Amino acid sequence: MMPFIPPRLRKPAGIALAGAVFAAAWLVRDGSLWWVAILAVIAAAARAVSWYRMGGRDTDEGALAASQADERQQLVSLQSRALACNLAAVAAFIGLTVAIAVKAAWWWPFLVILAVTGFGYLLGLSSYGEPDADDDADAEQPERSPIQS
Amino acid sequence: MRNRVREQRTQRGLSQAELAAALGVSRQTVISIESGRYLPSLPLAFTIARFFDLTVDKMFDPDDEEAGA
Numbered sequence: 001m002m003p004f005i006p007p008r009l010r011k012p013a014g015i016a017l018a019g020a021v022f023a024a025a026w027l028v029r030d031g032s033l034w035w036v037a038i039l040a041v042i043a044a045a046a047r048a049v050s051w052y053r054m055g056g057r058d059t060d061e062g063a064l065a066a067s068q069a070d071e072r073q074q075l076v077s078l079q080s081r082a083l084a085c086n087l088a089a090v091a092a093f094i095g096l097t098v099a100i101a102v103k104a105a106w107w108w109p110f111l112v113i114l115a116v117t118g119f120g121y122l123l124g125l126s127s128y129g130e131p132d133a134d135d136d137a138d139a140e141q142p143e144r145s146p147i148q149s
Numbered sequence: 150m151r152n153r154v155r156e157q158r159t160q161r162g163l164s165q166a167e168l169a170a171a172l173g174v175s176r177q178t179v180i181s182i183e184s185g186r187y188l189p190s191l192p193l194a195f196t197i198a199r200f201f202d203l204t205v206d207k208m209f210d211p212d213d214e215e216a217g218a
Contacts, residue, residue: 069175070173
């Protein structure tokens with residue numbers, strides 16, 4: 001992904017881009033709130049710089065920030081993201097339960113988050129899992145013998 | 150699973166950073182493998198074994214549950 005950008009700049013660039021989009025949303029919402037957009041850009045720039053600096057550190061976080069993680073660091077990142085998703089799902093469930101109990105109108109964003117995490121999990125199973133196939137299902141494919149030239 | 154990474158590395162007088170650079174992984178990953186906290190993937194296990202001119206089963210002993218060298 002993004003091979004034309006040096007690895008250490010990829011995450012900061014993504015943060016800066018997200019900040020710019022967020023700032024643009026404030027401008028589109030209301031032109032008089034331009035100062036919020038400027039604040040968003042400044043915050044995104046500061047975060048991008050801090051991630052760039054973190055990318056220079058000799059730590060797991062530094063390698064991930066610099067997009068130069070090895071296999072163990074990628075696994076650590078994957079596990080951390082799975083934990084974050086689990087926590088988000090639990091928090092969404094609690095929020096949904098509370099919203100229903102107090103008859104609040106803001107119950108549906110929690111339901112959306114729950115649905116997205118559940119859908120993402122099922123999508124992951126179907127994308128990364130081995131498809132259910134019969135034994136020797138690939139035996140129909142012609143097998144090339146190592147002694148045949 | 151016991152492994153002989155630390156033993157082989159110190160025999161060759163290599164630092165963890167030097168071994169990490171030779172294997173193309175981070176220093177933290179070498180530390181994790183040596184301490185037994187991380188089991189490397191099969192390709193990395195072969196890379197480690199080849200680097201030390203050993204076979205994978207000589208480098209990593211699945212019968213020994215004790216971690217580290």
